[in-house]
Amino acid sequence: MLKSFDIYSQNNILKIIVALNLLLVGTGSLLxxxxxxxxxxxxxxxxxxxxxxxxxxxxxxxxxxxxxxxxVTDQILQANTTIPAIYVNADGAVAFSKNIDDIPDGLTPEEKNQFLQRKKLEMRKKHKPLVVDLGDGQLGLVYYANSSLLRQLAYFPYALLTVMAALGVLAYLAFSSSRRAEQNRVWVGLAKETAHQLGTPMSSLMAWVEYMRSDPDQFDGSITDEIAKDVQRLETITSRFSSIGSVPTLKEENLNEVVQQFTDYLAKRISTKVKMTLASQLPPDKMVRINKLLFEWVIENICKNAVDAMKGVGELRLNIVALPHQEVAIDITDTGKGISKANMQKVFSPGFSTKKRGWGLGLTLAKRIVEEYHSGKLFVKSSEVGKGTTFRIVLNAS
Ligand SMILES: Nc1ncnc2c1ncn2[C@@H]1O[C@H](COP(=O)(O)OP(=O)(O)OP(=O)(O)O)[C@@H](O)[C@H]1O
Ligand SMILES: [Mg+2]
Structure with missing residues (x-):
C-alpha cells in the first residue's frame, strides 16, 4: 500500500494551478x-x-x-521620426531613406546605396512596399519596416513571462525554504525530546543491571549480560537521537574500519539468507570526518531497507569507492524488488513508505544526516524493478 502525507499531493495540485495560471497569463498576453x-x-x-x-x-x-x-507634405515627411522607410524613385534608384539606424559609418555613396538596396529587400519580406504615384504613369515605391516601438512591443509578452517565471521561482524557493526550516525545527525538537524522555528510564535500567551484577547468586549472570547488551543498544539509540537534536561533532575516523565493524555487527542481526559482502578501494588507513554514531545509523537504515526489499533472501554488497576530487562513495547494492522511476525521488520524502509497518522516515533521516551534517550526498545511484537497487553515499574526504 502506498502512503504519503497529504501535504505533498496538495503541494502538487498547487504547483499545477500556478503553472496553469502562468500559462494562461502567458498565452493571454501573447494573444x-x-x-x-x-x-x-x-x-x-x-x-x-x-x-x-x-x-x-x-x-x-x-x-x-x-x-x-x-x-503640409514637407511636414508629413519630417514628422516620420520612427518608421524606417526607403524611397525608391521611378528609375528604381534609392532616392532617400529615413530612420534607418544601422547604416554603418564611413560608407561611400555607392556602398550606402548597396546597403539600402539590401535593406529594401529585407523590408519587402515583411511589408509590401507602397506605391507612390508620380504622375505620367511614373511610379515610385516606399519600402518600410515596423517602428522600433512596435519591435519592442513584440518582446513585451516574453519579458512579462520571464519576470513572472522569476517571481514564481523566488516564491517557490521562499516557500520551500520556510517549509524546510519548519521541518528542521520539528525534527530537532522531536529528537531532543525523545533522547530526554529515554534518559531517565535508561539510567534506572543501568542501575538495575549493576544491582543484578552485584548479586550473582540470585540473578543468572548470562541473563544479566543479555539485559546489559539490550541496555547498551538502547543507550546507542538515545545517543543517536540526542546527537541529531544538537549540532553533531565530526571526527576523523578510519572509514574502512567503521564500515567493517558496523557490517559485522549488522550481519549478526539480519537473516542468514542474506549474503553480505564488503569491498573497499580505499587505502586501509584512509581517514574521513564523520559522526560515527549517526553515520552508522545511515548505513543501518539503508541496509535494513535493502533486506526488506529482498524479503530476507539475496545479496547485499557494500562497496567503498574512491572518487575524484577527494570524495569517497559507499555504494550499497541489493538484489531486491527495485524502485520504480516515479518513486526514485519520493523515497526520501518523509512519510513515503510502501511497507505495512513503515514510517517512511528511515531514508529521510539518512539523507538529512548525510547532507546536512556531513555535507555529503545520498541518492539512488541505480535501480531496476525486479533486479535490485544501489544507494550511494558520497562523503568529502579532504
Ligand atoms: N533498497 C530498496 N529497494 C526497494 N525499495 C526501497 C529500498 N529502500 C527504500 N525503498 C522504498 O522507499 C520507501 C521509504 O524508505 P524509508 O526507509 O524512508 O521508509 P520505510 O523503510 O518504509 O520505513 P521506516 O521509517 O521504518 O524506515 C520504502 O518503503 C520502500 O518502498
Ligand atoms: Mg526504512
Missing part, C-alpha cells in the same frame, strides 16, 4: 499583444501611405497644386 501589434501595424501602414502620398505630391509632375501643399 493580446499580437492583436495590439496588428492594429498598430495597420496604423503605421496608413501613416506610411500618407508619407508615400506626400512624396507623390512633392516629387510628382501631375499635381499642379503641389506647390500650395508643399509645406
Amino acid at each position: 493580446y499583444t499580437d492583436r495590439l501589434i496588428t492594429k498598430l501595424e495597420d496604423r503605421e501602414k496608413q501613416y506610411v501611405q500618407l508619407y508615400a502620398n506626400g512624396i507623390g505630391y512633392l516629387f510628382g509632375s501631375s499635381h499642379p497644386d503641389a506647390g500650395d501643399l508643399t509645406f
Whole structure:
C-alpha cells in the first residue's frame, strides 16, 4: 500500500494551478499583444501611405497644386521620426531613406546605396512596399519596416513571462525554504525530546543491571549480560537521537574500519539468507570526518531497507569507492524488488513508505544526516524493478 502525507499531493495540485495560471497569463498576453501589434501595424501602414502620398505630391509632375501643399507634405515627411522607410524613385534608384539606424559609418555613396538596396529587400519580406504615384504613369515605391516601438512591443509578452517565471521561482524557493526550516525545527525538537524522555528510564535500567551484577547468586549472570547488551543498544539509540537534536561533532575516523565493524555487527542481526559482502578501494588507513554514531545509523537504515526489499533472501554488497576530487562513495547494492522511476525521488520524502509497518522516515533521516551534517550526498545511484537497487553515499574526504 502506498502512503504519503497529504501535504505533498496538495503541494502538487498547487504547483499545477500556478503553472496553469502562468500559462494562461502567458498565452493571454501573447494573444493580446499580437492583436495590439496588428492594429498598430495597420496604423503605421496608413501613416506610411500618407508619407508615400506626400512624396507623390512633392516629387510628382501631375499635381499642379503641389506647390500650395508643399509645406503640409514637407511636414508629413519630417514628422516620420520612427518608421524606417526607403524611397525608391521611378528609375528604381534609392532616392532617400529615413530612420534607418544601422547604416554603418564611413560608407561611400555607392556602398550606402548597396546597403539600402539590401535593406529594401529585407523590408519587402515583411511589408509590401507602397506605391507612390508620380504622375505620367511614373511610379515610385516606399519600402518600410515596423517602428522600433512596435519591435519592442513584440518582446513585451516574453519579458512579462520571464519576470513572472522569476517571481514564481523566488516564491517557490521562499516557500520551500520556510517549509524546510519548519521541518528542521520539528525534527530537532522531536529528537531532543525523545533522547530526554529515554534518559531517565535508561539510567534506572543501568542501575538495575549493576544491582543484578552485584548479586550473582540470585540473578543468572548470562541473563544479566543479555539485559546489559539490550541496555547498551538502547543507550546507542538515545545517543543517536540526542546527537541529531544538537549540532553533531565530526571526527576523523578510519572509514574502512567503521564500515567493517558496523557490517559485522549488522550481519549478526539480519537473516542468514542474506549474503553480505564488503569491498573497499580505499587505502586501509584512509581517514574521513564523520559522526560515527549517526553515520552508522545511515548505513543501518539503508541496509535494513535493502533486506526488506529482498524479503530476507539475496545479496547485499557494500562497496567503498574512491572518487575524484577527494570524495569517497559507499555504494550499497541489493538484489531486491527495485524502485520504480516515479518513486526514485519520493523515497526520501518523509512519510513515503510502501511497507505495512513503515514510517517512511528511515531514508529521510539518512539523507538529512548525510547532507546536512556531513555535507555529503545520498541518492539512488541505480535501480531496476525486479533486479535490485544501489544507494550511494558520497562523503568529502579532504
Ligand atoms: N533498497 C530498496 N529497494 C526497494 N525499495 C526501497 C529500498 N529502500 C527504500 N525503498 C522504498 O522507499 C520507501 C521509504 O524508505 P524509508 O526507509 O524512508 O521508509 P520505510 O523503510 O518504509 O520505513 P521506516 O521509517 O521504518 O524506515 C520504502 O518503503 C520502500 O518502498
Ligand atoms: Mg526504512
